[in-house]
Each structure stands twice: as structure tokens, then as C-alpha cells.
Amino acid sequence: xxxxxxxxxxxxxxxxxxxxxxxxxxxxxxxxxxxxxxxxxxxxxxxxxxxxxxxxxxxxxxxxxxxxxxxxxxxxxxxxxxxxxxxxxxxxxxxxxxxxxxxxxxxxxxxxxxxxxxxxxxxxx
Numbered sequence: 001x002x003x004x005x006x007x008x009x010x011x012x013x014x015x016x017x018x019x020x021x022x023x024x025x026x027x028x029x030x031x032x033x034x035x036x037x038x039x040x041x042x043x044x045x046x047x048x049x050x051x052x053x054x055x056x057x058x059x060x061x062x063x064x065x066x067x068x069x070x071x072x073x074x075x076x077x078x079x080x081x082x083x084x085x086x087x088x089x090x091x092x093x094x095x096x097x098x099x100x101x102x103x104x105x106x107x108x109x110x111x112x113x114x115x116x117x118x119x120x121x122x123x124x125x
Contacts, residue, residue: 017039017042017043021036024036059087059090060089060101061100062083062086062098062102062105064079067079067082067083067086070106071109071114073114078114082108085108086101086108089101
């Protein structure tokens with residue numbers, strides 16, 4: 001089983017780990033504890049990786065093009081700051097609709113002093 005990518009186990013990964021634990025037939029208490037520790041460590045690493053992947057897959061409900069269009073700004077660091085703000089809101093408050101994201105973006109833009117026609121200010125909203 002060495003070299004088998006964990007992703008290849010797919011939904012059977014938990015059962016595979018159970019099987020590995022059950023396969024330890026040694027009567028050597030030290031070796032059995034060591035093998036159980038290895039299995040515990042592997043399961044913890046898998047859980048940590050799954051959590052990181054889930055977190056990495058979360059996106060704000062608007063993309064950079066939408067942010068630029070709504071605020072009337074060109075590509076640049078300000079777009080990244082706006083997206084970071086929307087992502088933070090998403091992580092703190094859970095899923096939001098596109099309409100809620102637009103309102104939040106506009107509120108953020110006003111707080112940043114980004115009002116007026118050059119940034120798609122209130123008359124454009």
C-alpha cells in the first residue's frame with residue numbers, strides 16, 4: 001500500500017484505516033501501541049488536510065470582474081482588498097446571496113472613501 005495516494009481511496013478511506021488498525025496482530029504491546037500511534041497521526045493529518053481543502057474552496061459570491069464593474073475600478077490591489085473583505089464576511093457570517101454581497105461591497109467602498117463617479121459611486125448604484 002506504500003505509495004498509494006490517499007485521494008485514490010476516496011470514500012473508502014475511513015474503512016481502509018479501520019482495516020489497517022484491525023490488521024495489527026502483534027502481541028508485542030510496544031509495537032501495537034506504536035502502530036496505533038501511526039494510525040492516529042495519519043487520521044489527524046487527513047482530517048487537517050480535509051479541513052484546509054474545505055476552507056480553501058470557500059469563495060466570495062462575487063469575482064474580481066464583478067467587483068471592478070460594480071465599483072468602476074481597474075484591476076489592481078483595491079480589487080484584492082475588496083475580495084478579501086467579501087471573503088472575510090463569508091467566513092464570519094456564512095453563505096450570502098449575490099445581492100447581499102453587492103450591498104456589503106458598496107458599504108465597504110463607502111467606508112474606504114470610494115464614492116463618486118470615478119469608482120462607480122452612488123449615482124452609478
